Ligand SMILES: Nc1nc2c(ncn2[C@@H]2O[C@H](COP(=O)(O)OP(=O)(O)OP(=O)(O)O)[C@@H](O)[C@H]2O)c(=O)[nH]1
């Protein structure tokens with residue numbers, strides 16, 4: 489029988505069967521998928537073949553079907569361990585906030601770079617807008633412009649008041665979407681607002697550290713009543729780039745990619761070469777300084 493992995497905790501996987509019910513399964517033998525070294529051979533969203541053990545009422549996964557795509561990260565920038573967040577996605581959504589816990593543009597960019605590397609459409613949702621003062625609202629409008637110009641749809645919502653969450657329903661409808669972001673940005677709270685029946689656990693951020701307290705502890709996929717699936721994930725602190733290649737990094741920036749053919753040198757790194765169309769576009773404001781600075785920082789040294 490075929491099914492979809494909706495939850496993975498240690499050695500057990502919840503698998504959604506075609507009839508809409510779930511079965512707890514174990515994995516049979518050792519699986520090496522696509523030769524990627526990861527801490528998890530199977531991820532939420534994986535399509536699998538399983539066999540039912542009648543007596544136990546559980547199942548054994550015997551095969552992982554080919555993945556349409558997947559999104560992977562390193563535990564930290566320096567870590568050798570990598571982790572598949574989810575597989576077979578229609579879109580990857582990063583939830584961020586300019587309130588607490590604040591998300592840096594560096595973190596956003598790393599997420600977007602990874603989504604680009606795996607050709608998964610990425611979206612940014614700014615949450616907790618009910619807490620933004622005038623200064624933060626201005627900052628929001630600047631960042632929205634920056635990322636929309638780069639080609640990423642941006643939403644600004646409040647999971648608390650429900651403001652603009654109707655637009656998010658349109659975004660999610662009939663798609664498989666991943667929600668990722670720092671702990672405490674409101675991933676689970678947003679899902680609860682969109683689908684109140686789920687009643688996912690949420691917790692206030694720590695007053696002392698102004699950070700989330702890692703309430704969600706494993707990734708889980710839910711069916712949305714209005715159509716589609718959503719994957720809630722545990723908060724992540726850092727988004728380490730798996731398989732970073734500086735030679736092709738600029739191809740992971742849509743707005744740089746669009747200009748690179750106009751550079752004088754075909755192997756232009758857009759750092760210091762003469763006749764660089766990217767640098768020119770940064771200088772005349774067509775490419776955002778925030779994005780270009782972030783590109784320089786990753787190129788320079790903060791990755792192994
Ligand atoms: N004011 C305000 N608070 C919010 C909003 N969204 C979420 N929160 C609060 O932020 C806290 C953290 O929300 P969670 O949904 O638990 O955050 P999470 O991203 O799922 O965190 P982890 O599961 O730890 O990764 C909770 O106290 C929420 O009530 C919002 O739009 N406005």
Ligand SMILES: [Mg+2]
Pocket residue numbers: 675676677689690703704720721722723
């Ligand atoms: Mg959560």
Ligand SMILES: [Zn+2]
Pocket residue numbers: 748751752756757758759761763764765766767
């Ligand atoms: Zn260039």
